[in-house]
Amino acid sequence: MADLDVPRRRGRGRPRDPETDSKITRAAAELLLLRGFDKTTVDEVAARAGVGKATVYRRWPSKEDLAVAAMETLYSAEFPEPDTGTIEGDLAANYRSFIAFANTDTGLAYLRMSITESLRDERIAALYRSSTERRENDARASLRRAIERGEVRRDADVDTAVQYLGGIVTARVILGRPLPQLEDVDTLVQFTLRGIRR
Incomplete structure (x- = not known):
């Protein structure tokens, strides 16, 4: 039986850009060091990273999750x-x-x-x-x-x-x-x- 070319479904939306992830976590880490968790806002992180707030929330649903990701980048330094x-x-x-x-x-x-x-x-x-x-x-x-x-x-x-x-x-x-x-x-x-x- 001949092989059939079955079209593959593409995922919805564009794939995540690792560079964008890195810019956001770097901006969050800088602000956390500068101001601490309580005084850092997602709006400020987004502005510092040069992305929209929705872009941040698509990756990290809460400020706490973003803080954990940002701290992970700090603690990975050797x-x-x-x-x-x-x-x-x-x-x-x-x-x-x-x-x-x-x-x-x-x-x-x-x-x-x-x-x-x-x-x-x-x-x-x-x-x-x-x-x-x-x-x-x-x-x-x-x-x-x-x-x-x-x-x-x-x-x-x-x-x-x-x-x-x-x-x-x-x-x-x-x-x-x-x-x-x-x-x-x-x-x-x-x-x-x-x-x-x-």
Whole structure:
């Protein structure tokens, strides 16, 4: 029997443009960092992205859904873990990078928003946890290399060492206290090393 050419039905409307999705989530992320969730509106996101409000709502039916997508783009950013050949060098490079970021307007806004929005929406909390765990795993790899080199005790509390600086910064953000500065890096590194070195 001869094959029949059966016409295929096309989907309704034009296919979604990934570039448009990216423009919208980028605009939403910028506004969330600038103003926070409560003061950001879908109208503003649409205007900043150069699209109509209906275009935004076709992709994300609520502001909450859009915020989750925007936060996902922020949390997907990767910070390469240093490998200087020594644990002291790795910690110093890591701490310097994190402290420099935290002391920028964008970095402080990122931390404040992460804390606030994680308490408001479990989906954002899950994204934040996943991002934090990726970075912690990278830091654990650095400590494992140091253990193999004989710089760090095999019974060292790796989890506390990995979470030490992040815990300080998070507490100070919540309490509104001054964050560690670049000139504090050496002191913070030495404090960490006292707890883990052989």
